[in-house]
Amino acid sequence: MEKLHINLDEKSYDIFIERGIFEEVGKYISKFYKKKKIVVVTDTNVDSLYGDMLLKNLENSGYVPSKVVFDAGEENKNFDTLTKVYEKIIDSGIKRGDLLIAFGGGVVGDLAGFAASTIYRGMDFIQIPTTLLAQVDSSVGGKVAVDTTRGKNLVGSFYQPKMVIIDPELLKTLDEREVRSGMAEVIKYGAIYDNEFFNYLLEKEDLKSSMEDIEKIIKRCCEIKAKIVEVDELDLGLRMILNFGHTLGHAIEKYYDYTKYTHGEAISIGMYEITILGEKLGITKTGESKKIKEILKKYELPIEDKVNLGDLIEIMKSDKKNISGILNFIFLSEIGKVEVKKVAEEEIGNKLLK
Ligand SMILES: NC(=O)c1ccc[n+]([C@@H]2O[C@H](COP(=O)([O-])OP(=O)(O)OC[C@H]3O[C@@H](n4cnc5c(N)ncnc54)[C@H](O)[C@@H]3O)[C@@H](O)[C@H]2O)c1
Structure with a gap:
């Protein structure tokens, strides 16, 4: 127990x-x-x-x-x-x-x-x-x-x-698709907070073998969430790192009117895309997107969608986490560590489409 x-x-x-x-x-x-x-x-x-x-x-x-x-x-x-x-x-x-x-x-x-x-x-x-x-x-x-x-x-x-x-x-x-979607959030915890946990998930053979150890996996996720919530119960600072992949992910969900992807699948695409972008902008260590791709593929989660970034930007501007015209983008600096970048609403297009 x-x-x-x-x-x-x-x-x-x-x-x-x-x-x-x-x-x-x-x-x-x-x-x-x-x-x-x-x-x-x-x-x-x-x-x-x-x-x-x-x-x-x-x-x-x-x-x-x-x-x-x-x-x-x-x-x-x-x-x-x-x-x-x-x-x-x-x-x-x-x-x-x-x-x-x-x-x-x-x-x-x-x-x-x-x-x-x-x-x-x-x-x-x-x-x-x-x-x-x-x-x-x-x-x-x-x-x-x-x-x-x-x-x-x-x-x-x-x-x-x-x-x-x-x-x-x-x-x-639970439907297997729902389980895989939950795995996207599990992977997120490793990516933002715990390189060792990320590698542990990466080394698993497949979803089935992860499910054999699911008690341990759930415990690690709850531990990480607990640590973050204890520091920032009311979502005024650190808690925003839990939104890795979510700003893009939410926009993708909304673009398809919540019909094409589950939440976890959209977050999966969001995590991969923001990591690619992070590498392009020199924020994320080169090679990390390859690891993110590998782990998401292992759990049969989507990593790409044909919707273009420009179309998502308008949706992101209306995100409820958009506070006074500023959106926080959560980038990985490397697996297990994040960097928060504040981007003004009018700058989103310039920054993301660079
Ligand atoms: N409060 C938070 O911090 C927080 C964080 C992330 C997501 N959310 C919210 O969570 C919601 C998504 O949650 P979800 O993915 O669990 O969706 P959900 O609650 O809709 O559950 C998915 C489906 O699985 C069914 N189901 C649930 N348990 C089952 C079981 N054991 N066996 C068989 N079927 C089962 C449900 O009836 C439903 O049809 C969203 O509304 C999102 O906004 C909240």
Whole structure:
């Protein structure tokens, strides 16, 4: 069993990672939650696979659980769903001092976490992430949000869970494409922070052999994320390095209206393209793009798309991370180290198309 602690003073919490831990979830929750009522918020896919198991497990630990289920998919991470989730929580008799469990991928974690942060002016919640992306990234760090018609994640808050319980066994039912997409975020951690971890992933034979060691891999990712979040909980500085590949990646996702690529696939293209660019601009050590290409190919992730950079620039200018006309581009100086370059909106074209 791997246990990590995120140190954020009174908002500190533990992350438990273990194969099969899901079957003992009630026992872990009882370490800190002594009341009876729990509301589980999940999506239709996760519910049909694991909903009953979770409820039974909570009942066996003496809890009185209820369940709120919404339709799976990013298109439902919106205010309509949120309103329904609020209403169902209230109707099920859940009060402010009770507990909410966000049980699912990043969509559930973000929406249910945002519901927890706002309903009754905030109630305690825990994360039980069920996709690789959620297990290595979105369930840790307290960013919660919903999408609006004007863009993704535009309304949200920073709201830390009380505990994160990660069971890699749950990934067995996940679509292989989703697992590969999660690997793009895993690779990102190695690229921005840990050369040794990057090489470890590079030396793996294929996805299958990485999945055999997935507990260890998830732990390393959570450790890196924890270190970054502890320094910069509110995303005012260091946390921006987690956006390596994301500025371009988000633009690619948006260009195709979120239909062609998963988030991880778009980030994969973004990481490769920004590394090529970094080499051209003399920021990134020559040869690093070759390594990025090799590792992404190993995990069968895309590295290129025919869309031209010029078309992406307009989209990047409207990125929500564009603060007062300045965008931060995260370049690798070498594998394991990053360099942040601030580029003014009007300069983006000149700099990137050089
Ligand atoms: N808060 C953060 O820090 C943060 C970071 C990165 C991404 N995100 C957000 O995460 C979201 C993407 O998350 P995601 O990739 O997990 O997508 P997702 O939650 O939509 O899950 C992908 C699909 O897998 C299904 N699923 C989930 N677990 C399963 C399991 N164990 N077995 C079978 N099917 C399962 C889901 O129902 C869904 O259809 C985006 O909305 C993104 O904005 C948030």
